[in-house]
Amino acid sequence: MNSHPLVSIGGLTFNVSNCLSTLIAAIIVFLIFFVLSRKIEMRPGKAQNCLEWIVDFTNGIVKSQFPNKSEARPFMLYAFVLFAFIFIANQLGLIFEIAVGGKTYVKSPTSDPIVTMALGTVTLVLSHFFCVQKFGFMGYLKSFAKPVSFLGPINLLEEFTNFLTLSLRLYGNIYAGEVLLDLLVKLSHTLGLITFVGVMPFSMIWQGFSVFIGAIQAYVFVTLSSVYISHKIVAD
Amino acid sequence: MQTTLWLAAESSSLGDTLFVLISFIILTLLVKHFAWGPITQMMDKRVKKITDDLDYADNERQEAESLKQQRMTALQDSKAEAVKIVADAKQSGKDQRQSIVDQAHSEAQEINQQALADARQAKEDAMKSVQSDVAQISVDIASRIIGRELSVTDQKDLVDSYIKELKTSNETK
Numbered sequence: 069m070n071s072h073p074l075v076s077i078g079g080l081t082f083n084v085s086n087c088l089s090t091l092i093a094a095i096i097v098f099l100i101f102f103v104l105s106r107k108i109e110m111r112p113g114k115a116q117n118c119l120e121w122i123v124d125f126t127n128g129i130v131k132s133q134f135p136n137k138s139e140a141r142p143f144m145l146y147a148f149v150l151f152a153f154i155f156i157a158n159q160l161g162l163i164f165e166i167a168v169g170g171k172t173y174v175k176s177p178t179s180d181p182i183v184t185m186a187l188g189t190v191t192l193v194l195s196h197f198f199c200v201q202k203f204g205f206m207g208y209l210k211s212f213a214k215p216v217s218f219l220g221p222i223n224l225l226e227e228f229t230n231f232l233t234l235s236l237r238l239y240g241n242i243y244a245g246e247v248l249l250d251l252l253v254k255l256s257h258t259l260g261l262i263t264f265v266g267v268m269p270f271s272m273i274w275q276g277f278s279v280f281i282g283a284i285q286a287y288v289f290v291t292l293s294s295v296y297i298s299h300k301i302v303a304d
Numbered sequence: 305m306q307t308t309l310w311l312a313a314e315s316s317s318l319g320d321t322l323f324v325l326i327s328f329i330i331l332t333l334l335v336k337h338f339a340w341g342p343i344t345q346m347m348d349k350r351v352k353k354i355t356d357d358l359d360y361a362d363n364e365r366q367e368a369e370s371l372k373q374q375r376m377t378a379l380q381d382s383k384a385e386a387v388k389i390v391a392d393a394k395q396s397g398k399d400q401r402q403s404i405v406d407q408a409h410s411e412a413q414e415i416n417q418q419a420l421a422d423a424r425q426a427k428e429d430a431m432k433s434v435q436s437d438v439a440q441i442s443v444d445i446a447s448r449i450i451g452r453e454l455s456v457t458d459q460k461d462l463v464d465s466y467i468k469e470l471k472t473s474n475e476t477k
Contacts, residue, residue, distance in 0.1 A: 074316055083316035087323045094331040098338075105339035108346050110353070119343055145340050149332045177324070182317050186324035 073171045089177035093157040126151045133294040151290045158282030161246050179243040188235035191293040195300040202301050241285045245278040
């Protein structure tokens with residue numbers, strides 16, 4: 069694997085490939101939504117229909133996790149942006165991966181555990197924030213002692229495992245996809261033209277499958293995020 | 305000191321996390337401002353419009369239903385009324401015919417009776433006038449007989465004519 073270029077600014081160190089890829093994915097997401105939302109009318113055009121379909125899709129994910137539909141409203145925007153961002157980020161590394169001098173500059177940002185954990189942190193913080201907002205701080209503390217008090221440590225542990233599984237599932241899937249793609253590329257260079265042509269169909273198949281995995285993982289991440297948030301704010 | 309700084313510089317976890325968080329939050333705000341806000345507003349508006357339209361259509365349908373009911377009852381009423389009118393007309397026509405026929409009968413009878421009475425009256429009048437005429441004639445004849453010199457033949461002729469006159473007057477009686 070290629071190593072990652074590091075840049076240190078004001079005492080903080082940044083991994084250029086992570087930051088650049090995140091930025092590119094964010095810009096692509098913004099541009100897509102910006103272009104699709106130019107003409108908003110009562111009778112939708114093609115672009116608006118497409119955007120509304122995505123909105124309906126992510127709203128459906130959130131709504132299906134909340135028994136009370138009015139409580140689902142604050143998370144719809146989060147689910148919408150999160151889904152789009154992860155989906156684009158997953159596909160980014162499949163479309164192009166730029167490496168200069170043995171250092172990777174652009175790849176899937178989600179193939180790095182730090183990025184997925186940052187996204188998982190957003191879900192984690194949101195779930196705890198809304199739990200405190202709904203039940204008050206004492207209610208929030210009491211929620212760890214449910215259904216019985218001696219399960220408190222396990223509930224506490226669950227917060228960490230939820231966070232880790234949520235983040236690392238996404239990272240593992242995308243990272244594995246990129247590793248296999250990398251290996252296929254390396255294999256294609258071993259024996260010149262024969263392996264180059266021979267490996268090509270496998271590479272294409274795996275890329276297609278990776279697109280599928282990227283979409284599924286974006287869906288899973290958003291679904292589990294809303295599950296964790298609804299689990300925190302629904303009084304049982 | 306040097307090694308700890310170097311180690312800190314080597315780990316990019318904090319910087320990357322902050323970068324991802326900040327860029328994600330900025331992305332969320334931008335998307336909310338440019339795409340999410342308008343599109344959800346429009347979708348809510350559309351939901352409201354569709355609900356309103358459906359309510360309106362329901363109301364209209366109910367109104368149409370009641371109007372239809374009213375029309376049906378009115379139609380049935382008018383049918384019954386028409387039947388009644390026809391029956392009434394038939395009845396009144398029959399009554400009128402009967403009354404006209406009765407009236408004609410009675411009038412005819414009256415005319416008949418009047419005619420009979422008139423005829424009788426006329427006969428009586430005629431009789432009366434004949435009688436007075438006869439009396440006058442007798443008086444005239446008597447005065448003429450008395451007034452003239454009577455020969456035998458004249459006498460005979462006179463008597464004959466007299467008798468003849470009497471006969472005819474008797475016959476006419």
